[in-house]
Amino acid sequence: MDSKLIDKLNKRKKEGTLRSLSFFDGMIDFCSNDYLGFSKIETPQNSAQYGSTGSRLISGNSKEAERCEVFLADYFSSDAALIFNSGYDANIGFFSAVPQRGDTILYDEKIHASVRDGIRLSFANSYSFEHNSLIDLEDKINLAKETIYIAIESLYSMDGDLAPIGEIANLAEEYGAYLIVDEAHACGVLGPNGKGIVQDLGLNNKIFARVITFGKAYGAHGAAILGSQELMNFLINFARSFIYTTALPSDSFSRIEQVVLQSNSDTERNKLQQNIKQFRSLINLNSSVSDIYSPIQMIRIGDIERTKNLTELLLKNQFAVKPIYSPTIKIGEEGIRICIHSFNTVEEIRDLCDVINENLLG
Protein backbone atom coordinates (compact mmCIF):
# COMPACT_ATOMS: atom_id res chain seq x y z
CA MET A 1 0.00 0.00 0.00
CA ASP A 2 1.20 3.53 -0.70
CA SER A 3 3.31 4.96 2.14
CA LYS A 4 1.04 8.01 2.42
CA LEU A 5 -1.80 5.71 3.41
CA ILE A 6 0.38 3.84 5.92
CA ASP A 7 1.37 7.21 7.40
CA LYS A 8 -2.29 8.15 7.85
CA LEU A 9 -3.03 4.90 9.66
CA ASN A 10 0.06 5.33 11.83
CA LYS A 11 -1.01 8.87 12.72
CA ARG A 12 -4.36 7.56 13.98
CA LYS A 13 -2.59 4.79 15.91
CA LYS A 14 -0.30 7.34 17.55
CA GLU A 15 -3.24 9.60 18.49
CA GLY A 16 -5.15 6.61 19.87
CA THR A 17 -8.05 7.14 17.44
CA LEU A 18 -7.59 4.15 15.12
CA ARG A 19 -10.95 2.65 14.19
CA SER A 20 -11.39 -1.12 14.24
CA LEU A 21 -14.27 -3.54 13.94
CA SER A 22 -15.60 -5.20 17.05
CA PHE A 23 -18.69 -7.00 18.23
CA PHE A 24 -20.30 -7.22 21.61
CA ASP A 25 -21.75 -10.71 21.95
CA GLY A 26 -23.48 -11.18 25.28
CA MET A 27 -22.71 -7.67 26.51
CA ILE A 28 -25.27 -5.07 27.62
CA ASP A 29 -26.22 -2.88 24.67
CA PHE A 30 -25.59 0.82 25.29
CA CYS A 31 -24.33 1.65 21.81
CA SER A 32 -26.74 0.45 19.11
CA ASN A 33 -29.41 2.57 17.42
CA ASP A 34 -31.96 -0.16 18.14
CA TYR A 35 -33.69 2.20 20.59
CA LEU A 36 -36.96 0.23 20.77
CA GLY A 37 -35.55 -3.29 20.35
CA PHE A 38 -37.35 -3.56 17.00
CA SER A 39 -34.37 -5.23 15.28
CA LYS A 40 -35.50 -8.45 16.96
CA ILE A 41 -39.08 -8.29 15.67
CA GLU A 42 -39.61 -11.18 13.29
CA THR A 43 -41.28 -10.42 9.98
CA PRO A 44 -42.33 -13.14 7.54
CA GLN A 45 -40.36 -13.93 4.43
CA ASN A 46 -43.08 -13.61 1.78
CA SER A 47 -41.11 -13.77 -1.39
CA ALA A 48 -39.20 -16.73 -2.79
CA GLN A 49 -36.83 -14.19 -4.31
CA TYR A 50 -34.06 -12.93 -2.05
CA GLY A 51 -32.46 -10.55 -4.50
CA SER A 52 -34.17 -7.69 -6.33
CA THR A 53 -32.17 -8.32 -9.56
CA GLY A 54 -31.52 -4.70 -10.49
CA SER A 55 -32.05 -1.00 -10.03
CA ARG A 56 -35.62 0.18 -9.35
CA LEU A 57 -35.44 1.76 -12.81
CA ILE A 58 -34.68 -1.54 -14.54
CA SER A 59 -35.78 -4.88 -13.05
CA GLY A 60 -35.65 -4.13 -9.31
CA ASN A 61 -39.00 -2.42 -8.84
CA SER A 62 -41.74 -4.32 -7.00
CA LYS A 63 -45.33 -3.82 -5.98
CA GLU A 64 -44.08 -4.05 -2.36
CA ALA A 65 -41.75 -1.08 -2.95
CA GLU A 66 -44.50 1.05 -4.45
CA ARG A 67 -47.04 0.01 -1.83
CA CYS A 68 -44.57 0.85 0.93
CA GLU A 69 -43.95 4.32 -0.50
CA VAL A 70 -47.67 5.05 -0.66
CA PHE A 71 -48.00 3.80 2.92
CA LEU A 72 -45.09 5.97 4.15
CA ALA A 73 -46.39 9.11 2.46
CA ASP A 74 -49.75 8.60 4.11
CA TYR A 75 -48.33 7.62 7.53
CA PHE A 76 -45.96 10.60 7.68
CA SER A 77 -48.48 13.04 6.14
CA SER A 78 -46.37 13.77 3.10
CA ASP A 79 -47.32 14.21 -0.52
CA ALA A 80 -44.97 11.41 -1.58
CA ALA A 81 -42.06 9.20 -0.47
CA LEU A 82 -39.10 7.59 -2.21
CA ILE A 83 -37.13 4.76 -0.63
CA PHE A 84 -33.34 4.56 -0.85
CA ASN A 85 -31.15 1.62 0.20
CA SER A 86 -29.88 3.54 3.25
CA GLY A 87 -29.90 6.95 4.87
CA TYR A 88 -26.39 7.42 3.56
CA ASP A 89 -27.65 6.85 0.02
CA ALA A 90 -30.65 9.13 0.55
CA ASN A 91 -28.51 12.07 1.66
CA ILE A 92 -25.84 11.51 -0.98
CA GLY A 93 -28.54 11.28 -3.65
CA PHE A 94 -30.49 14.33 -2.53
CA PHE A 95 -27.63 16.75 -1.93
CA SER A 96 -25.62 15.77 -5.01
CA ALA A 97 -28.65 16.12 -7.28
CA VAL A 98 -30.98 18.86 -6.04
CA PRO A 99 -28.94 22.02 -5.34
CA GLN A 100 -27.67 23.30 -8.70
CA ARG A 101 -24.46 25.07 -9.72
CA GLY A 102 -24.59 28.63 -8.35
CA ASP A 103 -27.08 27.73 -5.59
CA THR A 104 -26.10 27.83 -1.91
CA ILE A 105 -26.32 25.04 0.68
CA LEU A 106 -26.14 26.14 4.32
CA TYR A 107 -25.63 23.24 6.71
CA ASP A 108 -25.37 22.96 10.47
CA GLU A 109 -21.73 22.34 11.44
CA LYS A 110 -22.80 19.13 13.23
CA ILE A 111 -24.67 17.64 10.29
CA HIS A 112 -24.13 13.95 9.55
CA ALA A 113 -21.29 12.79 7.30
CA SER A 114 -23.77 11.52 4.68
CA VAL A 115 -25.09 15.06 4.12
CA ARG A 116 -21.55 16.44 3.95
CA ASP A 117 -20.57 13.79 1.42
CA GLY A 118 -23.61 14.62 -0.70
CA ILE A 119 -22.65 18.29 -0.53
CA ARG A 120 -19.10 17.44 -1.64
CA LEU A 121 -20.57 15.84 -4.76
CA SER A 122 -22.75 18.87 -5.49
CA PHE A 123 -21.79 21.76 -7.78
CA ALA A 124 -23.52 24.26 -5.46
CA ASN A 125 -21.67 26.56 -3.07
CA SER A 126 -21.79 25.41 0.54
CA TYR A 127 -21.13 26.95 3.93
CA SER A 128 -21.60 25.63 7.46
CA PHE A 129 -23.29 27.65 10.19
CA GLU A 130 -22.70 27.41 13.93
CA HIS A 131 -24.55 24.56 15.54
CA ASN A 132 -28.20 25.55 16.17
CA SER A 133 -27.35 29.27 15.80
CA LEU A 134 -30.17 31.28 14.24
CA ILE A 135 -27.97 34.37 14.21
CA ASP A 136 -25.16 32.73 12.28
CA LEU A 137 -27.65 31.06 9.94
CA GLU A 138 -29.30 34.40 9.16
CA ASP A 139 -25.90 36.03 8.58
CA LYS A 140 -25.03 33.27 6.11
CA ILE A 141 -28.45 33.51 4.42
CA ASN A 142 -27.78 37.20 3.82
CA LEU A 143 -24.54 36.34 2.00
CA ALA A 144 -26.02 33.44 0.01
CA LYS A 145 -26.55 33.48 -3.74
CA GLU A 146 -29.30 32.03 -5.93
CA THR A 147 -31.55 29.32 -4.47
CA ILE A 148 -30.81 28.56 -0.80
CA TYR A 149 -31.01 25.11 0.77
CA ILE A 150 -30.70 24.68 4.56
CA ALA A 151 -29.74 21.26 5.96
CA ILE A 152 -30.31 20.31 9.60
CA GLU A 153 -31.03 17.23 11.71
CA SER A 154 -33.98 17.26 14.08
CA LEU A 155 -32.23 15.14 16.73
CA TYR A 156 -28.47 15.32 16.30
CA SER A 157 -26.83 11.93 15.95
CA MET A 158 -23.76 12.53 18.09
CA ASP A 159 -24.70 15.04 20.79
CA GLY A 160 -28.31 13.91 21.03
CA ASP A 161 -29.60 17.48 21.17
CA LEU A 162 -32.55 18.96 19.30
CA ALA A 163 -32.56 21.64 16.60
CA PRO A 164 -34.76 24.74 16.96
CA ILE A 165 -36.70 23.53 13.92
CA GLY A 166 -39.66 25.88 14.30
CA GLU A 167 -37.43 28.97 14.33
CA ILE A 168 -35.28 27.67 11.47
CA ALA A 169 -38.41 26.88 9.44
CA ASN A 170 -39.62 30.47 10.01
CA LEU A 171 -36.28 31.87 8.86
CA ALA A 172 -36.35 29.63 5.80
CA GLU A 173 -39.86 30.81 4.98
CA GLU A 174 -38.94 34.47 5.48
CA TYR A 175 -36.03 34.19 3.03
CA GLY A 176 -37.64 31.73 0.61
CA ALA A 177 -35.07 29.03 1.40
CA TYR A 178 -35.71 25.29 1.10
CA LEU A 179 -35.34 23.42 4.40
CA ILE A 180 -34.25 19.75 4.58
CA VAL A 181 -34.57 17.96 7.91
CA ASP A 182 -32.83 14.65 8.58
CA GLU A 183 -34.96 12.81 11.16
CA ALA A 184 -32.85 9.63 11.21
CA HIS A 185 -32.68 9.42 15.00
CA ALA A 186 -35.98 11.10 15.86
CA CYS A 187 -38.22 8.80 13.85
CA GLY A 188 -39.71 5.99 15.87
CA VAL A 189 -38.69 7.74 19.07
CA LEU A 190 -40.02 11.31 19.20
CA GLY A 191 -43.24 13.01 18.17
CA PRO A 192 -46.78 11.63 18.01
CA ASN A 193 -46.58 7.84 17.55
CA GLY A 194 -42.87 8.32 16.93
CA LYS A 195 -43.51 10.15 13.68
CA GLY A 196 -40.70 12.63 14.30
CA ILE A 197 -40.36 16.23 15.36
CA VAL A 198 -41.47 17.84 12.10
CA GLN A 199 -44.79 16.09 12.53
CA ASP A 200 -44.89 16.98 16.22
CA LEU A 201 -44.54 20.68 15.43
CA GLY A 202 -46.97 20.48 12.50
CA LEU A 203 -44.30 21.77 10.13
CA ASN A 204 -44.78 19.28 7.30
CA ASN A 205 -45.84 21.96 4.86
CA LYS A 206 -42.93 24.29 5.66
CA ILE A 207 -40.30 21.68 4.96
CA PHE A 208 -39.03 20.88 1.49
CA ALA A 209 -37.79 17.39 2.34
CA ARG A 210 -37.51 15.05 5.32
CA VAL A 211 -35.11 12.14 5.52
CA ILE A 212 -36.24 9.21 7.65
CA THR A 213 -34.25 6.02 8.14
CA PHE A 214 -35.38 2.50 8.95
CA GLY A 215 -32.10 1.10 10.27
CA LYS A 216 -32.30 2.82 13.65
CA ALA A 217 -35.39 2.81 15.89
CA TYR A 218 -37.36 0.85 13.29
CA GLY A 219 -34.89 -2.04 13.37
CA ALA A 220 -34.92 -2.59 9.62
CA HIS A 221 -32.84 -1.17 6.79
CA GLY A 222 -33.19 1.59 4.20
CA ALA A 223 -34.44 5.18 4.26
CA ALA A 224 -37.01 7.41 2.64
CA ILE A 225 -37.12 10.97 1.45
CA LEU A 226 -40.50 12.59 2.09
CA GLY A 227 -41.66 15.58 0.07
CA SER A 228 -43.64 16.53 -3.01
CA GLN A 229 -44.38 14.20 -5.91
CA GLU A 230 -42.46 16.63 -8.10
CA LEU A 231 -39.36 16.21 -5.92
CA MET A 232 -39.66 12.40 -6.12
CA ASN A 233 -39.87 12.60 -9.93
CA PHE A 234 -36.73 14.70 -9.90
CA LEU A 235 -34.88 12.26 -7.61
CA ILE A 236 -35.89 9.25 -9.72
CA ASN A 237 -34.34 11.04 -12.67
CA PHE A 238 -31.26 12.63 -11.14
CA ALA A 239 -30.31 11.06 -7.76
CA ARG A 240 -27.46 8.77 -8.76
CA SER A 241 -27.50 6.76 -5.51
CA PHE A 242 -31.09 5.82 -6.35
CA ILE A 243 -30.52 5.14 -10.04
CA TYR A 244 -27.23 3.28 -10.13
CA THR A 245 -27.69 0.67 -7.42
CA THR A 246 -29.52 -2.62 -6.92
CA ALA A 247 -32.84 -2.10 -5.14
CA LEU A 248 -33.64 -3.66 -1.76
CA PRO A 249 -35.36 -7.05 -2.03
CA SER A 250 -39.17 -6.94 -1.88
CA ASP A 251 -39.29 -8.42 1.63
CA SER A 252 -37.28 -5.45 2.94
CA PHE A 253 -40.11 -3.14 1.85
CA SER A 254 -42.70 -5.35 3.54
CA ARG A 255 -40.60 -5.31 6.72
CA ILE A 256 -40.35 -1.51 6.65
CA GLU A 257 -44.14 -1.27 6.45
CA GLN A 258 -44.62 -3.73 9.31
CA VAL A 259 -42.14 -2.20 11.75
CA VAL A 260 -43.31 1.33 11.07
CA LEU A 261 -46.88 0.18 11.75
CA GLN A 262 -45.72 -1.52 14.94
CA SER A 263 -44.17 1.75 16.12
CA ASN A 264 -47.65 3.23 16.21
CA SER A 265 -47.97 1.70 19.67
CA ASP A 266 -46.44 3.72 22.51
CA THR A 267 -45.46 0.71 24.64
CA GLU A 268 -41.74 0.56 23.83
CA ARG A 269 -41.48 4.34 23.49
CA ASN A 270 -42.86 4.82 26.99
CA LYS A 271 -40.34 2.34 28.38
CA LEU A 272 -37.58 4.12 26.52
CA GLN A 273 -38.60 7.51 27.92
CA GLN A 274 -38.73 6.01 31.40
CA ASN A 275 -35.18 4.68 30.95
CA ILE A 276 -33.88 7.99 29.61
CA LYS A 277 -35.44 9.67 32.64
CA GLN A 278 -33.72 7.21 34.98
CA PHE A 279 -30.38 7.65 33.23
CA ARG A 280 -30.58 11.44 33.50
CA SER A 281 -31.59 11.31 37.13
CA LEU A 282 -28.53 9.19 37.97
CA ILE A 283 -25.78 10.50 35.70
CA ASN A 284 -23.62 13.43 36.69
CA LEU A 285 -25.36 15.89 34.38
CA ASN A 286 -22.30 18.13 33.99
CA SER A 287 -20.90 15.52 31.64
CA SER A 288 -24.00 15.11 29.45
CA VAL A 289 -24.74 17.50 26.61
CA SER A 290 -27.90 15.82 25.35
CA ASP A 291 -31.57 16.66 25.42
CA ILE A 292 -33.76 15.25 28.18
CA TYR A 293 -35.89 13.18 25.79
CA SER A 294 -33.04 11.90 23.68
CA PRO A 295 -32.06 8.23 23.52
CA ILE A 296 -28.57 9.48 22.61
CA GLN A 297 -26.80 10.68 25.75
CA MET A 298 -23.34 11.99 24.94
CA ILE A 299 -20.89 11.92 27.81
CA ARG A 300 -18.47 14.66 26.86
CA ILE A 301 -14.96 14.07 28.20
CA GLY A 302 -12.90 16.25 25.89
CA ASP A 303 -9.72 14.19 26.04
CA ILE A 304 -8.72 11.10 24.02
CA GLU A 305 -6.82 9.30 26.78
CA ARG A 306 -9.52 9.72 29.43
CA THR A 307 -12.23 8.73 26.95
CA LYS A 308 -10.26 5.58 26.13
CA ASN A 309 -9.77 4.71 29.79
CA LEU A 310 -13.45 5.07 30.62
CA THR A 311 -14.42 3.03 27.54
CA GLU A 312 -12.11 0.21 28.60
CA LEU A 313 -13.50 0.27 32.12
CA LEU A 314 -17.09 0.11 30.83
CA LEU A 315 -16.25 -2.74 28.47
CA LYS A 316 -14.62 -4.62 31.35
CA ASN A 317 -17.94 -4.26 33.19
CA GLN A 318 -19.75 -5.82 30.21
CA PHE A 319 -21.27 -2.55 28.94
CA ALA A 320 -21.12 -2.35 25.14
CA VAL A 321 -20.16 1.28 24.41
CA LYS A 322 -18.14 3.06 21.74
CA PRO A 323 -15.91 6.10 22.15
CA ILE A 324 -16.35 8.93 19.65
CA TYR A 325 -13.28 10.78 18.40
CA SER A 326 -12.33 13.24 15.67
CA PRO A 327 -13.07 13.32 12.73
CA THR A 328 -16.59 12.16 13.66
CA ILE A 329 -16.65 15.03 16.16
CA LYS A 330 -14.36 18.02 16.69
CA ILE A 331 -11.04 17.63 18.52
CA GLY A 332 -11.68 18.46 22.18
CA GLU A 333 -15.24 17.10 22.08
CA GLU A 334 -14.28 13.43 22.54
CA GLY A 335 -16.62 11.34 24.58
CA ILE A 336 -18.77 8.26 24.86
CA ARG A 337 -22.10 8.12 23.07
CA ILE A 338 -24.46 6.20 25.33
CA CYS A 339 -27.58 4.91 23.60
CA ILE A 340 -30.49 4.14 25.87
CA HIS A 341 -33.01 1.47 24.84
CA SER A 342 -36.49 0.45 25.89
CA PHE A 343 -35.10 -2.98 26.86
CA ASN A 344 -32.31 -1.78 29.19
CA THR A 345 -33.14 -2.70 32.79
CA VAL A 346 -33.23 -0.42 35.82
CA GLU A 347 -30.22 -2.27 37.27
CA GLU A 348 -28.21 -2.03 34.03
CA ILE A 349 -28.75 1.73 33.84
CA ARG A 350 -27.95 2.19 37.53
CA ASP A 351 -24.70 0.17 37.26
CA LEU A 352 -23.66 1.98 34.08
CA CYS A 353 -24.17 5.39 35.72
CA ASP A 354 -22.24 4.27 38.81
CA VAL A 355 -19.19 3.34 36.74
CA ILE A 356 -19.31 6.57 34.71
CA ASN A 357 -19.89 8.86 37.70
CA GLU A 358 -17.15 7.25 39.80
CA ASN A 359 -14.68 7.42 36.94
CA LEU A 360 -15.39 11.03 35.98
CA LEU A 361 -15.51 12.35 39.51
CA GLY A 362 -12.52 10.31 40.75
Ligand SMILES: Cc1ncc(COP(=O)(O)O)c(C=O)c1O
Ligand atom coordinates in the same frame (compact mmCIF):
# COMPACT_ATOMS: atom_id res chain seq x y z
C1 LIG B 1 -28.39 11.81 10.94
C2 LIG B 1 -28.12 10.62 10.11
N1 LIG B 1 -28.48 10.63 8.83
C3 LIG B 1 -28.27 9.57 8.03
C4 LIG B 1 -27.64 8.44 8.52
C5 LIG B 1 -27.39 7.29 7.61
O1 LIG B 1 -28.39 6.35 7.74
P1 LIG B 1 -28.15 4.83 7.37
O2 LIG B 1 -27.49 4.21 8.56
O3 LIG B 1 -29.48 4.28 7.06
O4 LIG B 1 -27.24 4.81 6.19
C6 LIG B 1 -27.24 8.38 9.84
C7 LIG B 1 -26.59 7.16 10.36
O5 LIG B 1 -25.87 7.12 11.31
C8 LIG B 1 -27.48 9.50 10.67
O6 LIG B 1 -27.11 9.49 11.94
